[in-house]
Amino acid sequence: MLDNALVMIGLILLINIVYVSFFTIRMILTLKGQRYLAAFISVFEVIIYVIGLGIVLENLDNLYNLIAYATGYGLGVLVGMKIEEKLALGYIKVNVIVKDVNTEIPRILRDKGYGVTSWIANGLEGERLMIEILTSRKSEVDLYNTVKKIDEKAFIISHEPKAFYGGFWVKKVRR
Structure with missing residues (x-):
């Protein structure tokens, strides 16, 4: 052969x-x-x-x-x-920054089961809403699509966390 x-x-x-x-x-x-x-x-x-x-x-x-x-x-x-x-093993931390500080993005993401923390931040052009989300990598594309559907000009950046502890969402995560 x-x-x-x-x-x-x-x-x-x-x-x-x-x-x-x-x-x-x-x-x-x-x-x-x-x-x-x-x-x-x-x-x-x-x-x-x-x-x-x-x-x-x-x-x-x-x-x-x-x-x-x-x-x-x-x-x-x-x-x-x-x-x-x-x-798509693991998790990602996604930061979303939007101009509209009264946007419904945090509520919509929470309704979809994402762990969301948000706060008002100051950017070059004034106040912005900073949104931090922890999710599985399998949900990454859905998360991006949801945010882009609501605000196509949202600034999105993601990082892969090495470790995370505490918080309500971590209780749901399979170790």
Whole structure:
């Protein structure tokens, strides 16, 4: 089977896409504190890596194998990022700044279940309403769409919190 050059190139490409996808997901899980799942995934990651690298090293005389390996690595990064995007692990803190200090955005977001804190802030052009929201990454797009539907000129910035404690919403969060 490995005598056919196209089959070998395809196999190397596929192996590296799978390997780097596992690598990307493992790194993200590690950063998110999911150490046992990350360790479990790393077992398969290393097995796939050794098999793919072994095939390439046994056949270094063929430049196409090396190109397939490198291309598979790049595609694996993209696939791994897409998988992580779909998993949407973790939480984000979103700050929204709007001109209208009497906007209904805080009430609407609270009605949708978001944890919202708001206060009047002073900007370059006067008073603004500052709104801080903590939500899961899975709800991120819905949150942005809700805010933009109410105030398309709202300034939105998000951060990924490393840790959070206390507050009413944290009681609902699965640890």
